Amino acid sequence: MRRKEKMVMTPQRRVLLEELKSSLDHPSADELLERVRRRLPRTSLATVYRNMELMASLGLVRKLKGKRGRAHFDGRMEPHHHMRCALCGRFFDLPHEVEGLSIELPGEICGNKVLDWNLEILVECSLCRGGN
Ligand SMILES: [Zn+2]
C-alpha cells in the first residue's frame, strides 16, 4: 500500500469517494460522473478524471484498466481479485470462495513479500451470456 499523503477534501472529492465506496460495480469515470451530478450538477468529466487519478495515486481508490484502456474505479481497498468481461468490459469482484483457487493473500511468494494483489480473470459475464 502506498503512503497516504495529505489531500484537501473538497466537496467534489468527498462526493466522488462516497459515490464510489457505495458502488460495487467498478464504474468508469463517465458512469461516476452521472452519479456525482445528481448531487453536484456542475461537475465536469475532466474534474472527475483529475480527482480520481489523484485519489488513485494516493491509495484512496483503486484504478483498473478496462476494455481499450478505459479506466474503472474501485472503492474497495482490501486485497481482492477481479473478473473482467471481455464483451461488455464490466468488472466483478471475485467471490471469496472459488473452487481450485486460493483467495487468501499469501505473506510471501518466491521469497518476495506480498503487499497487495489484484489478479484479473477474463470472462464472458452472465449478463452477456444471458442476452440474445
Ligand atoms: Zn459482459
Ligand SMILES: [Zn+2]
Ligand atoms: Zn473490486
